[in-house]
Amino acid sequence: MQEPELHDLSDDADYAASQQQGSASMMRSDSGKHSSSSEHDGAEVVYMKDNVTIHPSMLASERISGRLRLIKQGSSLFMTWIPYKGQNSNARVSDKDRILYTIRPVPMTDVRSIRRHTPALGWQYIIVVLATGLAFPPLYFYNGGVKEFLATIKQHVFIVRSAEDANVFIVNDFQNPLQKTLSSLEIPRALSVGSEPSTSFSVGEASVDENQERMSVDIQNDNINISQYNERQRQKAHDPARDLSIQVLEKFSLVTKFARETTSQLFRDSHSNGYGAIERRSNSLSSIDYPSQKASDDWDKVPDKSPVPQDPLEFDKLSLVWGKPRQSPLGSDEWFTFLDSEGRIMDSEALRKRVFYGGVEQKLRKEVWPFLLGYHDYDSTYAEREYLKAMKKAEFETVKKQWQSISPEQARRFTKFRERKGLIDKDVVRTDRSLSFYDGDDNPNVNLLHDILLTYSFYNFDLGYCQGMSDLLSPILFVLEDESESFWCFVKLMERLGPNFNRDQNGMHSQLFAITKLVELLDSPLHNYFTQRDCLNYFFCFRWVLIQFKREFEFDKTLRLWEVLWTHYPSEHLHLYVCVAILKRYRSKIIGEQMDFDTLLKFINELSGHINLDAVVRDAEALCICAGENGDACIPPGTPPSLPAEDGLLYPQQELDDVL
């Protein structure tokens, strides 16, 4: 792969800019070296880094590089970032953008926190959140130096690591860390902060506030009320939502032009289901007058740009590491806090959210999965569940008897039965046999798989058995270790995923179609690439979708992913965003190597076992939130795992004749 081109700074005309800003005496020293050059006001540059870059959109090709400096004047420390002028290589970035994103000296006393991101792939970057709640766009350090940056700040101002997140550094946090941050962090007001073209270097003058209004354009039509914060703060002493607010802010600072509209919807039409905490948060944000007129006028100045990059090799060097960090899995002690004395789950949404962000400990899965799958109602009691278990066991046995009572004689005249059983026989011995739970000859668990699947094919004779089902059942049996309970949980899962196995493949087609649309929405260059390469059928995602990534991750990771997906927390269709997230992770490879359909299919098949689950889930969450309603609109109604409409046959009659 090609390295991102580094700009030869000797040709840059950034001197002009820096001179304009009053830092004429800045030495062109080596990147990162602490240079101490005195300025006319007695200011001293204590840190300087070249090739620190902002990506106005998610395209790596659209970027503004500049110089980041920390300047000390008296006892105050200022941060400033000034883009280079005349980067001919990057015609996409207009001067307006350069001016818009310029960070005029900001005193560190105005900085609330700095989050450091050091993705394994791509460049390190920081996000600087101001005390006002505004956040600058991420600053990517093309030449490294984040650590040094933070170390330098530490020498001059009080800075502490956040207890919640080791990558967050709280600045100036003398008194009440929580109180102070909450009110500021939760204001999702600005997506990015820029400043007017400034003519004078005005150290000490807060250059941000005056621009807040015009910079809030992306949510211009939204009505946001910040007056309710105090009330909510009380509930939030240790609420991870606090961290979420940082996340939200960061997301907003990342929001690119392409996602502008979709994201603003997050805060507008927040009454639809599916956005969980973020939605609830935004519900309480209502009615503040935004100077929308002014804002939109201002926005018009920024020309719209086509996101089609010139050089495919430059794609997406930055990774989308901006979902919420994963938590540790839910354990027993915490689980009991979700239950009332009779065993009801008091706040199912909170539970789902908890599971979404952390998963469930292995030994607790047995308890939690039946809820996630919808086999148990959240408001059922211990006693009701025990009763259900007994009833359902009897019902299971009845269905099982139906095939058990078929004698060999009868079977001889019952081709459909023999064929169906034959398929299942063949598949259960090819399912997860490398796990000790299923290995060896005459393993009783393999027999259980067989019996459950055959029973299911009688329970739902129209759908019958289809390859892939054994992959879906295996983890459930592994977790529940009970034949009847596994059967009913599998039934529940198949209520949602059954259409994947329809003869006409409609469930699969609608999902692959939705992926096409989502990629078009969230990564149009990649979409264009697939179009060119005649890859729009997305068959290379077939296995991912059919069996919910079962073959793509190690067994225990699959369990984790499934419980996360089953929460339906940010979206019922998060798995589609997972597909997009994976494709986006590898987009530069796919495009860079000019993969054709065959190569792509092979490449994707061979990704199996090499995908970073946590990263992909985080990306998927971020993409899902970013896509908002436009994302929903990409997904046809009834697309699995949506529950099918109540009316009508699940499996249309004309197909039944062909089905085994």
Add this chain to the structure above:
Amino acid sequence: MASRRRMLLKVIILGDSGVGKTSLMNQYVNRKFSNQYKATIGADFLTKEVQFEDRLFTLQIWDTAGQERFQSLGVAFYRGADCCVLVYDVNVMKSFDNLNNWREEFLIQASPSDPENFPFVVLGNKIDVDGGNSRVVSEKKAKAWCASKGNIPYFETSAKEGFNVDDAFQCIAKNALKNEPEEEIYLPDTIDVAGGGRQQRSTGCEC
């Protein structure tokens, strides 16, 4: 040799679920058999270099899912095939009966330019099972069907024991090559796969 364009020969393996398509492909390409192959979901392929006098060819062998319900996917994979391998399990009558469906389905979906002469090869797999005692499709019956479909070459194989697998694939490669446009190739009368001497069993390759 290296300076010449390496030619890609695309081969599709079809047949009912569980007849041993994945096992055959792995036996041929990787020379191993495992009891732990998973049921194929979607499609995958392996490639193998085939030497042919002074020329190297890349055999691209496509393995697809056997279950009927996934057949509609085929169209994405069958296109551009040079040879189609039809596999059945000699111990399962239905898998033999279905050969005709597979053949027709392939011709519809791949829509080769000359369907009458498109090269197929039939493999009767799993002849090792139970020392041949559980066999339900006789060699004679299989050969008769092959003859009726334009003398399709027929091989009896065991992916498990590796029996006759190389020979079968030599024939497959040769037939795939024959399907290539005339000007692209030069057709000698022997093909040497993996350098081994070749002894043909069963009907063998009529080409």
